[in-house]
Amino acid sequence: MSVAQAVVEFLSHQYTVDRVGAEEYRERLIPGMFGIFGHGNVAGVGQALKQAQAADPSAMPYYQGRNEQAQVHQAVGYARHTRRRATFAVSASVGPGSTNMLTGAALATTNRLPALLLPSDIFATRAADPVLQQLERPEAYDISVNDAFRPLSKYFDRVSRPEQLYSALLNGLRVLTDPAETGAVTIALPQDVQAETIDVPLAFLEEREWRIRRPEPEEDDIRRAAAAIADAERPLIIAGGGVLYSFAAEDLRALAEATGIPVGYTQAGVGSLPWDHALCLGAIGSTGTTAANALAARADLIIGIGTRYEDFTTGSRTAFQDPSVRFININIAAIDAYKHGTSLPIVADARKTLIKLTQALGGYRVGTDLLARVTAEKGRWDRTVDAAFGxxxxxxxxxxxxxxxxxxxxxxxxxxxxxxxxxxxxxxxxxxxxxxxxxxxxxxxxxxxxxxxxxxxxxxxxxxxxxxxxxxxxxxxxxxxxxxxxxxxxxxxxxxxxxxxxxxxxxxxGYASIGSLSESLGSQRYGTQYRYLDNDRHSFDEGERLPxxxxxxxxxxxxxxxxxxxxxxxxxxxxxxxxxxxxxxxxxxxxxxxxxSDPLLDAPSSESWWDVPVSAVSDLDSTRTAFITYSDHKDRQRPLLG
Structure with a gap:
């Protein structure tokens, strides 16, 4: 078979296996492939998909797209909803077809969501050289535009010889199914190699299962974390996307209800608790609720679960104001578990950690003062939202x-x-x-x-x-x-x-978000409205709205x-x-x-902050005023070594 046919056949037999408690799941890892065909993949992957469709339409269903970047976004959207158990492959042609996927690759890797990218590449043999849409670099002739994927991918490979296909695909899918290191997996396929013949071992094409790892926490880590929680007076949980990806929402709820510890959630963690749960403070940080941010400001212990502590979550490191605040960071990714200099990292599956932590805490319960504050602040925010909606x-x-x-x-x-x-x-x-x-x-x-x-x-x-x-x-x-x-x-x-x-x-x-940000930073909504150009002032800010x-x-x-x-x-x-x-x-x-809508009607304030630098010198009064406010917030930033 051809290399491209081997790719399609191999991908059609890959399965994700995952166990959550007593339930085990098994499903197709790659349920289909997106592609826009051009020179580079039309005679390779395109032919292979057509051949597979003729033999068995369910083997590797092909889906049309209208933009390569958007196809990657579809794969990411699918992956997130399936909790990273499945994603799509995306095939693209040489040159601009492939580089159109760069933004999608960056998005997948930043979000730590799997997407399999198969950009076509120039001739490995250089028989046609330079080929249409080839990038030539006189100092490095082995570089193609696909090398731009390297810093954006969690795994990158180029199949320059047919025999390299085995290790490329096996290593790629290893990363694709890694809960800590997943993201964009990019395997560049030169257009001539796609069409070459390869004798594929039958074992390579057999069904293969990729089990999602759910590592247990260390007992010493659980013991130390439980002791720190027991000593805390004002603990707060920050639930991130890891709670949902580990299917730990019910276990988070059990911990919160057993201990009375309130919960705020990040953007990726929304849904970890129902909004109307008595201990749910809602969103935290720059785009958060006043309830979550009020409790965060006074918290003496932060229990981060599956969060990467993005700057919106921490209010650009102004959210936590207790001088002795400590951090327990539970995360399957070590980079996140060690953030903020914590001395209490737990590198493990969130669900398994929550179960053991709840058991270790025994009869621990927060004080009535904290519970009363939670009720009061939650009620204040709920009334604020009712008023905004009404x-x-x-x-x-x-x-x-x-x-x-x-x-x-x-x-x-x-x-x-x-x-x-x-x-x-x-x-x-x-x-x-x-x-x-x-x-x-x-x-x-x-x-x-x-x-x-x-x-x-x-x-x-x-x-x-x-x-x-x-x-x-x-x-x-x-x-x-x-x-x-x-x-x-x-x-x-x-x-x-x-x-x-x-x-x-x-x-x-126009751009309502940046318009509002621009105004708050003293830049007067410059360049954020859809208006006709005023040629005399060369301005897009005063003309009539575009029709x-x-x-x-x-x-x-x-x-x-x-x-x-x-x-x-x-x-x-x-x-x-x-x-x-x-x-x-x-x-x-x-x-x-x-x-x-009316873009000048703002949402209720989060009573938090986001660090976007303001010019320290300006001829504009609006910018000078904004810089004073900015400096006041900068004074509240902390290193957050916990």
């Missing part, structure tokens, strides 16, 4: 009202998807979540354009879930006009496959569009539109709900 600005609503209406019209099992702009921060603060799979916000890379493509990947995963007897879920993508314009191409993919993906498109005529009609744009792609008109009933109409979309048939294709 406000009625006309004719254009606030984003808060739009979030509230969308949240209220969705079912508990539905999934909200977002990635960039002001929406992720507002969703993190205010989205009321009860299901562990119901919140999917890509915020490690916060990539504009991820939303629709990633949402389509999530939807594919929910459809596979239903086939396996799981819950029925609608997937609702919330996206601003800026991100929509960056990448809405996969709407065509959803149309072609008749996939019901619901998109709530918020039109605010952009994104609803018509979506309709032109074959999408069903519901337009929510500005006015007194806009929020009620939006809720009705979401419910109508949910009631539509599953095979009816994507539905876009178009609503305009």
């Amino acid at each position: 406000a009625r600005h006309t004719p254009l609503p606030s984003q808060n009202e739009i979030i509230g209406a969308t949240n209220g019209a969705m079912d508990e099992k539905d999934v909200v998807v977002c990635a960039a702009g002001s929406l992720p921060g507002d969703l993190h603060k205010m989205w009321r979540i009860k299901d562990t799979h119901g919140y999917h916000v890509e915020y490690a890379f916060s990539c504009m354009g991820y939303e629709i493509a990633g949402g389509l990947g999530v939807k594919r995963a929910t459809l596979a879930e239903r086939v396996a007897g799981g819950a029925q879920r609608d997937v609702v993508v919330m996206v601003g006009d800026g991100s929509y314009l960056m990448m809405h191409t996969e709407l065509v993919t959803a149309v072609a496959e008749r996939i019901k993906l619901i998109i709530v498109l918020i039109q605010n005529h 952009i009609d994104l609803a018509t744009n979506a309709e032109s792609l074959g999408v069903t569009v519901f337009r929510v008109q500005p006015g007194d009933t806009v929020i009620a109409d939006l809720g009705d539109a979401v419910r109508r979309a949910k009631a539509a048939p599953e095979d009816g294709g994507p539905i876009l709900i178009y609503v305009e």
Whole structure:
């Protein structure tokens, strides 16, 4: 068989095996492949996929995409919803087809989510040299554009000879299924090598199982952590994505209820506890709730579970103000377990650690003063969100009202998807979540354009879930006009496959998030609005708004569009539109709900901070004022050695 045929055949026989408690799961690691064909892969991987389809359409299903970056986002969205048990492979042509995947690779690795990338490469033999779209470097002729994937991938290889295929694929899938080291796995396939013949051992093509490792914690680590918790007066748990990836939500709840320790969650950890649980403080950090941040400021012990302590989580290292605060960091990745100089790292599976830690704590219980503070601060924040959701600005609503209406019209099992702009921060603060799979916000890379493509990947995963007897879920993508314009191409993919993906498109005529940030930093929303150019001043800030009609744009792609008109009933109409979309048939294709907002109406304050430097010298009064505020916050930053 050809090398490309061997790749397809091999991938069709790979399975993930995972045990959580008494239950064991086994499913296809690579359930399908995305690809856009060009010179480089059309006669290699493309031919192999066509041959596989002719023999058995279920062996390696092929899915069209409209942009290579978006195809990687689909793979990542699928991987996150399946808790890293499965992902897609993505094939791309030589040159720009492959480099289009670079952003997707960076996103996958930053989020620590598996995606298998198969970029085509130039001729290994150099028989045609330089080939169309080849990068030539006079000082290093063995470099191709695919070398740009090296720093963005958790594993990179190039199959320059057919015999290298075995180690490349086996090592690649080892990394793909590693819970601590997963991310983008890139295996570059030169176009001539793809078509070469290789005698493949039958053992290589047999079914192979990749077991997800769930390492146990060290007993000494559990003992030391339990002693530190018992000595603490104001402990606080920060639940990160690792809680969900290790299926530890119920075990976290058991620990919290047994001890009374309150819980705040990161963006990736939303859903670790239901929003209305008595010990759930909600989001923490720069995009957090006032409840979580108030408790964090006074905490003398932070128990981080599956979090990488991104700067939003720590309020750029201003969130924890107790001078003697300590950190217990539970993480399967050593890099995160040792962060903030902690003397109490636990490098282990979150679920297994929580079970043992709960047992070790015995009858430990926090004081009544802390519980009273939790109740008071939680109540204060819940009333704040109620007010934000219940406000009625006309004719254009606030984003808060739009979030509230969308949240209220969705079912508990539905999934909200977002990635960039002001929406992720507002969703993190205010989205009321009860299901562990119901919140999917890509915020490690916060990539504009991820939303629709990633949402389509999530939807594919929910459809596979239903086939396996799981819950029925609608997937609702919330996206601003800026991100929509960056990448809405996969709407065509959803149309072609008749996939019901619901998109709530918020039109605010610019970059609302950066506009607000720019204003707070003294830069007066410079360059963040969609307006005609004023040639006399060479400014995009004062001209008339552009006559952009994104609803018509979506309709032109074959999408069903519901337009929510500005006015007194806009929020009620939006809720009705979401419910109508949910009631539509599953095979009816994507539905876009178009609503305009007022971008100057802010979300409730988190009473936290994010470090974005302000110019120390300026002729602008606004910048000088912002620098004074910035300096005050900088004084509160701490090294957080715990």
